[in-house]
Amino acid sequence: MKLLLLNLIALLYPLFPETAELRPPAPTPAPQTVHDEGKRPKNIILLIGDGMGLTQVSAGMYAHKDKKLNIDQFPVTGLSRTHSAKNLITDSAAGATAFSCGCKTVNAYIGVDAKKKPCFTILEQAKKEGLAVGLVASCSVTHATPASFIAHVGDRAETENIATFFLETEVDLLIGGGMKYFNQRKTDPRNLVQELTQKGVVVSDFSKQAITDLRPDLKHPLAWFSAEGEPASALKGRDYLPAAARLAPVFLKQRSDKGFFMMLEGSQIDWGCHDKDGPRAVAEMLDFDLAIGAILEFARQDGETLVIITADHETGGMTLEQGTGPDTLAINFNTNYHTACMVPVYAYGPGSELFGGMYENTAIYTKMMELFGWGNVQPTPGSVKK
Numbered sequence: 001m002k003l004l005l006l007n008l009i010a011l012l013y014p015l016f017p018e019t020a021e022l023r024p025p026a027p028t029p030a031p032q033t034v035h036d037e038g039k040r041p042k043n044i045i046l047l048i049g050d051g052m053g054l055t056q057v058s059a060g061m062y063a064h065k066d067k068k069l070n071i072d073q074f075p076v077t078g079l080s081r082t083h084s085a086k087n088l089i090t091d092s093a094a095g096a097t098a099f100s101c102g103c104k105t106v107n108a109y110i111g112v113d114a115k116k117k118p119c120f121t122i123l124e125q126a127k128k129e130g131l132a133v134g135l136v137a138s139c140s141v142t143h144a145t146p147a148s149f150i151a152h153v154g155d156r157a158e159t160e161n162i163a164t165f166f167l168e169t170e171v172d173l174l175i176g177g178g179m180k181y182f183n184q185r186k187t188d189p190r191n192l193v194q195e196l197t198q199k200g201v202v203v204s205d206f207s208k209q210a211i212t213d214l215r216p217d218l219k220h221p222l223a224w225f226s227a228e229g230e231p232a233s234a235l236k237g238r239d240y241l242p243a244a245a246r247l248a249p250v251f252l253k254q255r256s257d258k259g260f261f262m263m264l265e266g267s268q269i270d271w272g273c274h275d276k277d278g279p280r281a282v283a284e285m286l287d288f289d290l291a292i293g294a295i296l297e298f299a300r301q302d303g304e305t306l307v308i309i310t311a312d313h314e315t316g317g318m319t320l321e322q323g324t325g326p327d328t329l330a331i332n333f334n335t336n337y338h339t340a341c342m343v344p345v346y347a348y349g350p351g352s353e354l355f356g357g358m359y360e361n362t363a364i365y366t367k368m369m370e371l372f373g374w375g376n377v378q379p380t381p382g383s384v385k386k
């Protein structure tokens with residue numbers, strides 16, 4: 001019997017020489033400690049890779065010089081079903097509203113349920129409970145994913161309307177593009193940068209200083225705009241996301257003794273895939289993974305922070321085709337839109353054990369709310385704009 005098994009292994013092994021070469025050289029030790037089980041996190045960091053399916057993660061891993069990513073070190077993995085209220089294929093607005101409010105809504109709806117009724121977001125709840133809150137993205141801050149945590153509108157295209165919600169809920173740290181929707185408005189004469197400043201927010205932007213030159217004053221909320229409109233792609237030199245990931249948790253931790261909630265989005269993986277541009281999608285994936293590394297380092301030292309990584313949907317029906325080898329990635333796309341495929345979930349830290357298995361995207365909200373101890377809170381309408 002033993003001999004037979006050995007023969008079988010000898011027979012099977014030569015079938016996989018290439019895969020063996022592609023694997024990371026040594027397994028990374030799982031950082032999860034057993035005593036974390038059953039412990040509640042004080043802080044939750046939700047990391048969203050827009051359009052990041054398993055192929056996007058795999059492509060990033062194979063493209064990395066060490067053939068591994070920071071994402072590989074997350075000890076708990078799960079799968080999220082991404083469909084929205086009326087479509088098997090979601091968009092980022094309905095996808096992010098599932099995370100922020102825990103309800104399935106209609107594509108293009110932001111922070112409202114399928115009947116367009118405003119839903120109270122986890123960020124608004126965290127603020128109400130006295131936690132510090134942060135939003136960081138490599139797109140404009142009014143774009144669908146960050147917007148779904150703070151705004152309540154029936155159409156994601158209403159960017160100037162979305163911007164006004166940043167005056168209604170105080171965000172302790174806001175980093176991303178879209179400054180023109182605040183200070184060069186076409187739908188009204190308001191200057192929201194001025195209004196934010198009057199409310200005590202320290203507002204800065206890319207034209208005044210680099211993110212690494214910011215010296216945050218802990219007494220005031222901070223907003224740093226990375227672009228007038230949409231920030232450049234990582235391939236064209238955008239590099240602020242990892243720096244923001246280093247800054248954000250350290251700043252937010254000191255803004256409240258009660259803890260913090262933050263969402264950071266690697267926004268442009270999706271855009272590379274819409275354009276069927278493999279190298280661009282891979283560069284965005286690697287940039288997002290650098291941000292993940294900075295967040296993981298913070299969480300390891302902090303010990304009270306739960307980190308969740310997931311995606312709103314997969315984009316492009318991306319494949320790694322025949323011809324993919326140790327030094328070449330043969331990337332192809334089947335569509336220029338999103339797909340209905342499940343997406344991965346990764347978790348690290350106190351409460352991470354809840355994220356194994358397969359569930360609806362709305363369960364990510366439910367699990368976060370339970371872990372914060374707000375599991376029975378009935379969503380109440382947020383501030384709605386007419």
Ligand SMILES: [Zn+2]
Nearest residue numbers: 051270274315
């Ligand atoms: Zn998209």
